Amino acid sequence: MTAVAGALGPAAQVPAPPGRRAALRTTGLLLGLVLLAVVVLASLAIGTRQIPLHDVWSALVSPSGTENDAIVRQLRLPRTLIGIAAGAALGLAGAVMQTLTRNPLADPGLLGVNAGASAAVVTAISLLGVESFDLYLWFALAGAALAAILVNLLGGSRAATPVRLALAGTAVNAALFGYVNGLQLVDLGTLETMRHWSVGTLAGRDADLLVKALPMLVAGMLLAFGLARPLGAMALGDDSARALGAHVGRTRVLSIAAITLLCGAATAVCGPIGFIGLMIPHAVRVFSGPDPRWLFPACALYAPVLMLASDVVGRVVVPPSEIEVGIVTAFLGGLLFIHLVRQRKVAQL
Template identity: 75%
Template structure:
């Protein structure tokens, strides 16, 4: 809230650089989280009701809680409900990973893929297809998780296990990303069968994903989420600077290492499940930080609610604008999110951490 020293009394001169209305109280955490929950529920309802065939919300409710064996029951329970649950899980994972990554690097424009997680997953999937002949999404899942973890380990090693800094990690992640995506493109151009098999996975989508894959990836996503929330307090101390963090009893090396593990589990699991979905982990933490401030204890819960809402809305847009075909959610999030992000940058300065 604004204090007496922040806003001068009537008739008193304003401090240099201040503008009328510049100080605004942030909403309480409960208010913001309630708003996020409402938006997420509305997005889930849209995801269940809107598609090639529009289903009234009353029929959606009947299909979920009192099915009668109608055609709508099959569409809602067998097609749209698994897709919606996958969207919620993947969106929450990407949002929390993005908030964690931006806090770790103290860079509000950092993306979860900066640690090479997406590139590592893609490289492992290409290897699985071209070398081992794996064509099932279950096989992709395990290779993608392993590749994401290996890439994160390499980035952390290149960044310096003892002298790792946000800048060193970012530079190491950029180098690993470039090398891995060069490998991926080289294999895809050389092997047309691999190119054909990779085509559907490499564009992030929620469509035609086996619900069993969610059960396989869920333990990784839950473990990464719990670890991320457990790190919120030491990460908050780290935003004050390394010296302040150490004075408060925070182990800088351990906090950074565990943050990399959490990002790998979240982003690696989400990428393995749906392919790379861009922009969600970049835009949502930056947008909600205007309401939460840099404190990860407030930022991460907001990300866990608003990011899946964005993911589901983008998926619904992709179903509607190209009906009866679909546009993959990654394309929609990149396009719509890019426009909104440009608007944010033009309207105000980028928030500093």
Template identity: 75%
Template sequence: MSATAIAAPRKPASRRTAGLLLGLVLLVLVVLASLAVGAKQISLDHVWSGLFDPAGTKDDAIIRELRLPRTLIGAASGAALGIAGGVMQTLLRNPLADPGLLGVNAGASAAVVTAISVLGIGSFHGYLWFALGGAAAATVLVIALGGSRAATPVRLALAGTAANAALFGYVNGLQLFDLEALDAMRHWSVGTIANRDPALLTAVLPLLVAGGLLSFALSRSLGALAMGDDSARALGAVPARTRALSIVAITLLCGGATAVCGPIGFVGLMIPHAVRAFCGPDPRWLLPYCALYAPVLVLGCDVIGRVVMSPAEVEVGIVTALFGGLIFIYLVRQRKVARL
């Protein structure tokens, strides 16, 4: 019997529900902080009036034109990365599964630098779809190199490392000979939700929603697949179809988020580990937890980045890499961390 079948009953439904409610409360609080905190501090009263009863003041403009789009992009991209990480780790039964480790970020970067340097595309709107396509191609390539159904954590890590090295070598090579590409990539590859055009989120939101809904629809089949192909078939799941649709969902979620924000590391890797200790490995609970707690992490790190060097800012991708790495090391060293 798999870990999914054993561990899930040990987590009472009341505890799981309480965890979801806590995540919702934390998300509301961090959203308010994201709207109120920055180089200019704005009171919560003014945040409320700026959102629902604007008077045309400077604070209203800051809230509605700068911080609200930034917050929505951070919440959407965080949820997408968290859900994708949960699906990826469950599907592959691999605790190393993460968009960055499996080549999604490298594939998106390679496609973007190609669009900039070779095709002369210089706007976020122009290379948005290149990033999405590159992420999709890299995901399929790494899983194929890792052995597809026979994939193991070691083989996938090696395949991801090889793909990342090759793709980033290509990116660095093009940047070396094209200063325009280097400058454009510098603004995209740092991983940020600041100064992003809200229209970018509008463009990829249908993809993120489709990927999220598909992930939740597959949650029961993913739980069955965790017990092995034979057990999954006995429970009515179709392993090949579940894997194929899961890869589609991962690509839509990771590719869309990376295309808008650039590569933001550790979110899809760390959040499923953190919440699995409370909700268990059952995807029917794991994915909603990831959808709530991942945007809490992204927006929380973004707020920290705004105040730690105020009035300057540290981009969210740098903060998540710093805190995410430290917290992840702590989690994997604890004996109580739930295993896949």
């Protein structure tokens, strides 16, 4: 636990009194609920066409068939719901990944999930002629699962260590993205189709995709929350975790399964959106601390805030065009990554 606290800076190493710590965590979660409500309203009201909040409310509770009603209910509401679900999944997957690997720079892509999903979708488009986003969902999920299984096997399966998992994930990522880029270069039709999926966006996604992916998202979240206690023990090191009664190998395998379900389903619906799983755990540790029992719910709450806020920013910076949410989060995540590396605190893990 000292190592994890060290990664968060000097202030994190001085434990707050239990009462103050509980109050800080509760306040942080309540603030997250307020921020989520604000960005949901912003997502429904702000865009190429600005819609007053009272019209948004009317469209939701008593639609009268106006154009504003159609925009809110048919375009922005599905987009917002997908952003909430995908954001929560990516944030939670990032928290599980960082806790599992004891690496503050880890995000779900480290397990090859994004690369596996992309490789499966590009194969479906180029070699199988698939053109339906509904089918992309299942190919992306299958590709994410196969990539995660491969990384786990290369990392040593139940005997895997955080370092071996990270190295195996890096190798699989490089190989799969090389395959994706190569297939797109030799098939321009695939390149044109993939660019609409691979950039990572909430625009143009049908709510039916979310309905189909929801069982996987819910299963991944339940599994992640159920692993909070043994993952907290593993943050002390494998030997200490075993002494505390945690099943290290089983916990690691189930954690990889949770990450695959969460990130695979989110990637299948929205395309690969990076850095949310990296940024949010760092941000919420300010009040949640490193304990996964508090960290995981906080990440699941604040990640949709970042996702929707980034989506709203992308709508308004270059009107009437939009910047995809994946580009906005990549820009923000790149700045955070540079900040973390410059502080050199990651070396303390």
